[in-house]
Amino acid sequence: MSTFSYGGQYLSRKGQEHLYLYPALNSVGGDSGFGDGDTSYARSQIPKERETMKISPRTSDDDDELPPYGVRPSKRRTTNLQTMMHILKGNIGTGILAMPNAFMHSGIYVGLITLPIFAFLCTHCMHILTRSNRLLNRRIGCGMLDYQDVMEHCLTIGPKPIRKYSRLAGRMVNVFLLITQFGFCCVYSLFVAENLSKFMLETQGSNFEFSTKTYLAMLLPFFILLSFIRSLKHLAIASSLANFLQTIGLFIVMFNLVQDLPPTSTVKPWGSIRTFPLYMGTAIYAFEGIALILPLQKEMNEPESLGGKIGVLNASMTIVACMNTAIGFYGYLKFGDSVAGSITLNLPSEPLYQYCKLMFACAILLSYSIQYYVPFHIIWTCILNKYQLKERVTRPTRLSLEFTLRTILVVMTIALAALVPRIDLFIPLVGALSSSCLALIFPPLIDICVRWEEETSYKRWVWLFTKNVFIFLVGVFGFTAGSYASIENIIDQFSHN
Template sequence: MHSKMLVWWLVQLGYLSWLSYVSTVKCAAVMKRRKGDHFMDYADVVETACQTGPAKLVPYSNFGRKLINLFLCITQFGFCCVYIVFAATNFEQVVAHYFPSAALDIRSYMAIMMVFLIPLCWIRKLKYLSPVSLLANILQTSSLVLIFYYILQDLPNVSSRPAFGSWKTLPLYFGTAVFAFEGISLVLPLQKDMRTPKQFEGLTGVLNTGMVTVSVLYFAVGFYGYLKYGEVVKGSITLNLPSEDLLAQLVKLMMVLAILGSYAVQFYVPMEIIWPSLSTYFQNGPYQLIAEYTFRTVLVLVTLCLAAAIPKLDLFISLVGAFSSSFLALVFPPVLELITYWPNVGRWTMAKNALIIVFGIIGFLAGTYASVESLVDAFST
């Protein structure tokens, strides 16, 4: 996928993701009025929609909740695995440059990172993770400024890059783009934690402002990153920064620290889904606490094993995006909107949602197949 078409497809997927976020927020507002609750997460909204929607769906309300939670867990653990691969790949490049004789296999760096990740994931309260998240955001923002400093220098003419590569790479790109935009699990919690939740919606609300800002950054990094490095661009733009430049190596280390901090925040979501059900099997007291810490440690090690099994950053991102993020961001929201407003669904709404659902399912099938096929080819060679 090349620079001009990359931006066009990114705009389309960004727009579809925005539609999904908006429809989910509106459906949540409807469900809150029906049930009288002040807050509902994604799974709550789906369950309530089935309970209060068409009579045939009432028996499947609990299944709908579990299905959403399943895909949320798969997606969040997928993010965690990608973060491990990203951090290890960048750290390996720095060490290999300055200490070539001491360079290790990438899986060794993944194992070293467990020394930091496991204690971080022992933090049980989200408010205690806030300083970690704040530091990660500062490091990421600073790194992004420096990345633009590098990729905007000595740019070739736009016409020097082809507008389109091949249709074969489109499914891989679909998974990568959906992975980048997927954040639907955080939309409702963010609205809930605002002092004035009404400011989340609207033309200049937090949702629209955030989506535009993030989209512009994605477009800029994708467009100028490819324009700068062309066919040799790697799974992370940081891996293309000049190894001989100390500032570039500092950017990589800053991103490694930022990603390790973000890992703990992403890990918090599936723990909040899984552990409450498991905790009922343990008595209150120290045994329950020990069991929770043990379970957290085991889950972190599971993500390590998955990351070590597939240490290909670009292909791992595409696989996670196509397999799980596509359903959360492109399939479930339009289905939820149809259930919420049934039977008073207009023709335009019906057609729009049907097209998005079909597009999401095709992307899921094609993207997952292409990602698995590319991974098999990569390992076979």
């Protein structure tokens, strides 16, 4: 982590108002080096004068004049192809395997039409985040930030009545990031347990016919051991192996889905309004990689190539959208209303498909530690700073506390997964409750705040405001209706058991 402090300097530009350059954080990306908490969590200290400071008006044509992307540490950067692979990995996981179940809730044609729309909205919000980061860098010299810092800083230059809530807004983003990542951990553990259970039942017979909760308990030591990995270098090895297994698995799944397809008249063309929020929660879950975008851009050798109509982001998300749509469409068409929470559970009991289940189980098991890494270090770094553990306790004691916390958090995620031991019930809940906020609710608010002082035409401002309000309302609908429908579905399922 690098903190670029500009002290209390002022910048004068060709007769414009002076801009206060307060200390700002260029927070961590994928290589935070948090191992022992050796990197302090330096949040930007926004001056009290922020309520009255004047920001130079911007015009909508200034985007072409944006400066280079801040200071970069002298280390090896990622290429455009590597960044694309990271975006694909961040958006292709358990969500894509749940898309056939989502199409069951929406109907095959409704899903086919609306899924690309959700992909477009989520991708557009990713562009909003990267653009807002650049504008903040230009206007207040804050360097390159992460999601929560962009949210915090944008409020400081937005409408005056909400500026005092900037720090609270940044913390809210952090809270939803924690909920999302721990939700992913719960989904991943359920996925591994369900697929391993299916594999053992098909290969070993009824002697291994245990419940999902039993398999979660059996797998708990492995999840704990994976959570003990503190080196990103070792996590990268696990990620590479997981990518390899997932890629092979997806080819096998798609090979099965396109064979012996029934006519589309055998499935529902559209679902009910009552189940549509469940589909929406899963769809947003599948495209919720927005928290990765700024850290990935910060590590790029050519960060400006991420945006643009044919940039890395659009190319990556187009591939993600096509894959999700294909798996969802063909999966639901082939298995109809009997489709499971993960399409792998519907694969035949043949050796090729049995080992496909095992490959996916191993891949997601390895990916658990990667998803767990982010929320743990947010919590651990806050604890280190709040209680000043680096100064007060010795390194062995600090390590003991760290591993204890790692164990407790893993047990909590597994226990939460055991409360709702079905992946088709958990994914829509995570997507609606947290992913909708990060992907669709926060970005429009950020866009309005960053553009608040811009000098632009009335028609353009009306368009920007209308567009952002529409995306915001879609996100609010997904949050409220999706959460309600998911909780109601969980209650209904358990009441009938």
